[in-house]
Amino acid sequence: MVPIHREGYPFIAIFFVASFVLGWIWGPLFYVGLVLTAWCAYFFRDPERVTPINDDLVISPADGVVSHITNLSPPPELELGDKQMLRISVFMNVFNCHVNRTPQRGKILRIVYRSGTFLSAELDKASLDNERNSLVVDSPHGEMAVVQIAGLVARRIVCWAQTGDEMGAGERFGLIRFGSRLDVYLPKGAVPKVAIGQTMIAGESILAAYDGDAIVPVTRVG
Numbered sequence: 001m002v003p004i005h006r007e008g009y010p011f012i013a014i015f016f017v018a019s020f021v022l023g024w025i026w027g028p029l030f031y032v033g034l035v036l037t038a039w040c041a042y043f044f045r046d047p048e049r050v051t052p053i054n055d056d057l058v059i060s061p062a063d064g065v066v067s068h069i070t071n072l073s074p075p076p077e078l079e080l081g082d083k084q085m086l087r088i089s090v091f092m093n094v095f096n097c098h099v100n101r102t103p104q105r106g107k108i109l110r111i112v113y114r115s116g117t118f119l120s121a122e123l124d125k126a127s128l129d130n131e132r133n134s135l136v137v138d139s140p141h142g143e144m145a146v147v148q149i150a151g152l153v154a155r156r157i158v159c160w161a162q163t164g165d166e167m168g169a170g171e172r173f174g175l176i177r178f179g180s181r182l183d184v185y186l187p188k189g190a191v192p193k194v195a196i197g198q199t200m201i202a203g204e205s206i207l208a209a210y211d212g213d214a215i216v217p218v219t220r221v222g
Contacts, residue, residue, distance in 0.1 A: 005099060007158055007175060008044025015040045043178070046099050049203030050219045051170025055140040058103045058190060058208040059169050060200035062182040064092040066207075068124060069192050074185045075127065077112045078134055078145050085144075086186040088207050089127070090200050092151075098175045101203040102167045103146055103184050106139040111163050116150075127183055133157045135173065141210050142187035146173075151180040170203035170222060184208075 004012070019033025051059060068089035074080045092098055116131040131150040136143055148157045159174035167173065190208045194200070200207070203222070 002045040002047045004041055005044050005046040005175065007177075008040065011044065011177075012037060012040050043094065043098065045097055046172075047097065048221055049101070049170060049201070050221050051101075051168075051203045052206065052219055053169060055105070056209055056211040057169075057206050058144075058184065058186060058210075059101070060090055060202055060205040060207050061100050061103050061146050061184060062090045062092050062200065063096040063098075063202045064090045064181075064200055066194045066196050066198045066200060067091040067181065068183075069194070069196060074145060075114075075132075075134070075147070077114055078136055078147075078185065079110070080136065080143060080145060080185065083188075085188075086190045086192065086208065087127075087183055088186070088192060088194065089181055089183045090207075091181045092176070094178055097202065098177065098180070099172055099202065100146075100148060100174045100176070100182060102135075102137065102161075102169060102171050102173055103207065104137065104139040104141075104144065105167060105169045106137040106144075108161055108163055108165045108167060109136045109138050109143065111135050111159065111161065113157075119151075131157065133159050133174070135159070135161060137167065139187075141189060144187055145183075145185040147183040147185070148174060148176050149181045149183060150176060151178075168222075172222075 015037040023030025156177040161173040
C-alpha cells in the first residue's frame, strides 16, 4: 500500500461523498463515483523514493516526461540575471504522482509566486504565461531554481517549504493538483543527462550532472 499525502484527504472525502449522491440520483453512477474516488487516492499517492546523494547530480523534481531541454534566460522574478541557463522541463499528467522534490541540496534563498494563465503546461510559453511558484536554491554549484507551473486543469500550487530552509536532494517541498509541469534552471557547467520524451521518477532519476564521471557513493530513502 502506497501512502497517501495528507493534502489529498479532503479531496478523497469529497469524491467519496459525491459517489453516494450520484448513486442516489441513479444507482450505476455510484460505481462511477467509486472509480473516480480510487483515481483521486491514486493521484495523491506519496511513495518513498531512493535518492542518489552526490552534489554533482541534479535529480528530477517530478514524476513525468521530459518535455523541454533548452538554454535561455530565466524568468525575471527569479533574480538570476539575464545570462542563459540550462532549463529542463518535466511534464506531469493527471496519472503521475504530483509530490515535488528538490533537485539538489541547498538553502532556499527566496520563494516567488506569480499569478498567470492556465495554458497547457506542455506549451513552451507556459514557463512565462502560466501561474507559477519558484524556489531559488543556493546549491553546491551556485544558485539554481525549480519552478512549479500550473497547467490546463491545475488550479492549486502547494508549497510547504519556506525561505531559509536547508533542503536535501530529493526532499518533498510541494505539489500541484491535477496536471502541471516543473522547470529546473541550472547554472553554468550543468550537462543534461536526459532526452525529450524520457520518463522521470521524482527523487530518483538524474536530470543533469556537473561531472560526467561522477560516482554515486550513497543513497537516501525518503
